[in-house]
């Protein structure tokens with residue numbers, strides 16, 4: 001029999017909104033708090049303010065039970081025992097460091113309401129040393145609660161599933177009686193996942209904070225490794241997809257995150273590796289992470305290569321050419337356009353004089369907000385009509401499943417660049433298309 005807890009979730013973005021809804025589904029009483037009143041209003045009426053599969057159903061169901069509430073008033077979190085900090089830590093403008101203002105503000109707000117015996121749980125991705133600093137902030141006020149660091153590894157597009165079934169749980173806690181009590185409280189929060197055999201690592205604050213950035217750095221490195229191999233394949237006539245298949249069969253390497261293409265974007269990997277490098281510099285160990293600079297450069301070079309390839313297939317010039325861009329989100333099943341490789345390529349081509357039209361199943365609104373100068377349309381049909389070049393830049397299933405024969409009737413020139421190595425090259429070629437991809441002949 002599991003004990004239900006009273007939980008508050010501070011910050012209701014991708015991480016917080018999903019976490020709050022999932023915690024309520026586990027039977028806990030949850031209050032989500034955010035400073036953005038419009039976000040709170042949407043969530044309280046059961047509507048997520050962003051696209052995430054499975055979340056709308058879960059959210060409205062949980063709000064209806066009354067176990068899940070939202071508020072913009074921190075004092076509504078006062079009755080909770082466990083307080084999760086789920087605010088964002090974006091990249092600082094013009095710097096590689098993380099902007100921790102939201103984390104500090106969340107802690108300051110919590111200090112006004114926490115009771116002795118409460119646990120404050122950091123989930124946001126932070127530079128190592130932040131938890132230790134928050135502990136000092138907490139020590140300045142009485143009565144003190146205990147801090148835990150419990151990093152989150154969810155992927156956008158799979159956030160609900162990842163929250164219910166994490167690959168592992170990590171608790172960073174102090175090495176004393178309060179730490180032991182905190183561990184047992186967190187294990188009540190996650191009782192279901194633990195009962196299902198989810199591995200648990202209990203460690204100190206430092207390691208818990210490092211785990212998260214280490215994991216994201218490794219993932220980014222894996223992607224840039226295969227994209228570096230794509231550069232080699234381009235220079236030699238190799239095929240990076242077959243190469244990835246071949247090395248991926250080695251279980252020590254594994255095939256996941258070896259998809260060569262336009263590289264990584266989004267609100268996590270790019271800023272996390274940069275903030276990690278910046279932190280290493282502050283700690284006097286910048287050499288240890290010098291390789292991440294290369295990881296970043298390889299990743300950015302893919303975007304340049306994509307534009308070059310477009311010019312190459314357009315007989316040396318994209319000026320005035322009608323180019324249809326399929327995909328604006330940084331990856332499929334998301335409406336997130338933060339650091340989107342697709343939009344960065346589209347913008348670069350527009351800047352170089354191409355007549356670019358972008359479409360996406362979910363991200364048009366966000367994209368138009370950030371890139372008001374780009375031309376967006378709602379459907380693939382509109383985007384490709386009269387196109388002299390089609391670019392697949394985000395591998396949404398509905399794009400991967402497009403019929404090359406049907407599409408050929410709409411374009412002016414049947415030329416397609418597969419920026420994600422997601423299409424069946426043979427099918428497109430036999431339908432009469434010029435098909436080119438990154439890292440393949």
Ligand code: UDX
Nearest residue numbers: 152153154155156257258259263264265266268330331
């Ligand atoms: C990532 C981590 O996966 C997650 O564990 C962490 O909590 C947050 O950061 P997310 O940003 O949602 O999650 O996306 P992810 O699925 O990791 O993809 C990141 C980027 O890498 C996307 O732009 C994707 O297109 C790209 N990618 C991924 C590749 O280019 N090749 C691959 O093989 C895999």
